[in-house]
Amino acid sequence: MDTTTDAAVTTRGLVKRYGANTALHGIDLDIPRGSVFGMIGPNGAGKTTTMRLLLDILRPSAGELRVLGETPRLGGAALRRRIGYLPGELHLATRVKGRELLAHYAEISGPVRPGAVDALADRLGVDLGRPVRSLSKGNKQKIGLIQAFMHEPELLVLDEPTSGLDPLVQQEFHAMLHEAKANGQTVFLSSHVLSEVQQTAHEIAILKQGRIVERSTVAALREDAVRHVRLVVAEADAAAARATLDALPGVSGVAPAGDGPGTVAFSATLDAHVDAFVKAVARLDVVDLTVEEPDLEEMVLAYYGTDLTADADAGDDAEGTTRKGARR
Missing domain, CATH: 3.40.50.300 (P-loop containing nucleotide triphosphate hydrolases)
Structure with missing residues (x-):
């Protein structure tokens, strides 16, 4: 050996x-x-x-x-x-x-x-x-x-x-x-x-x-682990936000996540394509954006x-x- x-x-x-x-x-x-x-x-x-x-x-x-x-x-x-x-x-x-x-x-x-x-x-x-x-x-x-x-x-x-x-x-x-x-x-x-x-x-x-x-x-x-994201946009941008998320590579599980006064929220999971995600949503009227720490536990499981x-x-x-x- x-x-x-x-x-x-x-x-x-x-x-x-x-x-x-x-x-x-x-x-x-x-x-x-x-x-x-x-x-x-x-x-x-x-x-x-x-x-x-x-x-x-x-x-x-x-x-x-x-x-x-x-x-x-x-x-x-x-x-x-x-x-x-x-x-x-x-x-x-x-x-x-x-x-x-x-x-x-x-x-x-x-x-x-x-x-x-x-x-x-x-x-x-x-x-x-x-x-x-x-x-x-x-x-x-x-x-x-x-x-x-x-x-x-x-x-x-x-x-x-x-x-x-x-x-x-x-x-x-x-x-x-x-x-x-x-x-x-x-x-x-x-x-x-x-x-x-x-x-x-x-x-x-x-x-x-x-x-x-x-x-x-x-x-x-x-780098490879899945991240959970929550995107809140102005109500007028709701349709554009949904279309953007659905079209992005590495984004899956897009779902409504509630709404507030004049806003709509979406949740999704994101793989390693973080740069493309940030650049795409930057074109929207973003009220709030949360990207959680990579969940390595999910990856191992x-x-x-x-x-x-x-x-x-x-x-x-x-x-x-x-x-x-x-x-x-």
């Missing part, structure tokens, strides 16, 4: 089978060092399986992979110390305090800068002096994030990292990701919520039933159609066979 020094993660034809079920069907990935890469898909699409293969928690049925230039199976504990991992299903020892638990993880992960743990705890707002069993789900998730970040690993592998976090803490987490990237660290995170990934990732892969169905930069997705639930159920059956036995 050809690899380059710029790749933190490289996979070729990665396959994982659980008996008769195939969770991954030939995944090819190249994640550059120093980047934030997001993997999107419904629960059970194969995101967790992919991450566990990278950490040698699972072994591939076929294909090849390199993580930080090494084969996970041969890299062993030394390679894993260069990685920070947050599992999607976080299980913590509950009879100890948060600080004691993190001290234990530090012995496994390697050197942690003095003060790094306390600084992360302050940022995330978690009391490390409390027993883990007394913490809420969100605070346990914060402990998990601290153990992943605290040794400043070359690669962060984060499976559904904001699960249970309130919006303010999510913002702080996003800031931590930007700082990690600025420091040259690589981040590979998964989510079934696109809005979470698009705030931080430069590039994403969309996973469906164990296959990558789309790989693109977030910027390119935005279009890849799944009516199979979204089926995808999740099929993947859950396959991935679930390993969850109890997975090691951190």
